[in-house]
Amino acid sequence: MAVGALTPVVRWAVFKDGLPVAGAKLYTYASGTNTPQATYSDSALTTARTNPIVADAAGTLPVIYLSAVAYRFVVTDALGVTVFSAQDNIYDFAQVQLAASTGSSLVTFLQTPNVGA
Numbered sequence: 001m002a003v004g005a006l007t008p009v010v011r012w013a014v015f016k017d018g019l020p021v022a023g024a025k026l027y028t029y030a031s032g033t034n035t036p037q038a039t040y041s042d043s044a045l046t047t048a049r050t051n052p053i054v055a056d057a058a059g060t061l062p063v064i065y066l067s068a069v070a071y072r073f074v075v076t077d078a079l080g081v082t083v084f085s086a087q088d089n090i091y092d093f094a095q096v097q098l099a100a101s102t103g104s105s106l107v108t109f110l111q112t113p114n115v116g117a
Contacts, residue, residue, distance in 0.1 A: 013060045014075055016083050020059030023078030025052035031070030031089050040065040052076075066090075 014024040028051055030037040038048045045067055055061045075084030 012064075013058060014055055014083070015059060016077075020057075021055065021075075021077050021083055022057045022059060024055040024059055024061070024083065025076045025078070025080070026055070026061055026064075027052045027074040027076070029072040029074070031072050033072065037069065037071050038067065039071075040067070 014021040014026075028037050028039050029035055036051045038051070039053065041047045041049050041063065043065055045065060049062070049064065053061055053064060070088075071090040072086055072088045073084070073090055074082065074086045076082050
């Protein structure tokens with residue numbers, strides 16, 4: 001397993017059209033594939049999160065740590081409808097591109113303080 005983690009000691013909230021996406025699901029895959037790629041709830045990368053990772057009623061995802069590999073992200077609503085098109089070659093949440101002509105510009109991730117992770 002990789003040592004350390006990239007970024008996250010933050011939480012992310014999923015919004016569409018300015019409203020939180022309650023129960024949004026973040027699916028994480030190995031870059032360029034549909035093969036699930038683990039994310040973690042701790043900086044030592046020892047406790048894997050479920051895949052998908054489910055947001056709460058406010059659209060807030062829990063703290064997520066990434067291993068040192070490339071990821072592909074897909075975000076859906078609680079019913080499985082894609083609200084955030086696939087993003088590939090993600091090594092860090094700062095790389096997530098939200099402005100696109102496919103409608104993903106209507107979806108935002110808001111970085112929130114890591115309170116009581």
